[in-house]
Amino acid sequence: MFHYVIKMGEIYEKRQQINLIEMKKEMLQKSLDETERAFKLWRNSIHDYKNHVLALTALADEGKIEEIKAYLSKENELIKRKIFYIKTGNSVVDTIINTKQTVAEEKGIEFIINVSIPRDCIVSGLDMANILGNLIDNAIEASEKEEKPYIDLQIMDESRLFIIRISNKYSKELSNNLNTTKIEKGISWNWS
Structure with a gap:
């Protein structure tokens, strides 16, 4: 056994x-x-x-x-x-946000950014790329069929608490079930 x-x-x-x-x-x-x-x-x-x-x-x-x-x-x-190129001092964050902003704007999605990354950020570059890339991709996907679409991205450090907040326009009814449209389900991040 x-x-x-x-x-x-x-x-x-x-x-x-x-x-x-x-x-x-x-x-x-x-x-x-x-x-x-x-x-x-x-x-x-x-x-x-x-x-x-x-x-x-x-x-x-x-x-x-x-x-x-x-x-x-x-x-x-x-x-x-x-x-409008964002410069946070964190090259990973800058690259992800600027690239995703370009993609969003090509699709007619307004991209609002308010980002402040602490110098001693505890989140690794790979984890940051995974998290931000996935969040922004999801927001783009949800927004692209909306009328007057927007994405509002905020990243801040409040009292040693690292906060990423992203909102977007989505007019369909939200479900309490968190379902994915992706083929691969159940992938999780390991924080190092």
């Missing part, structure tokens, strides 16, 4: 390790997909930049200084609205 209990414990531990490996594999694939998407955006930005340079050169050749100023002012406003 004792041998059976030990074997069951070993099997459970192996299953947890396999689940963790699968989760890491899934996260790496998502990261690769998001990096690919970011590269495409960058490539499109380079193309747009070349067109702007051509347009400005043509205006300069014609001596249209006021039109150049108006053009640059308009572009500056567009840049201010499009680009």
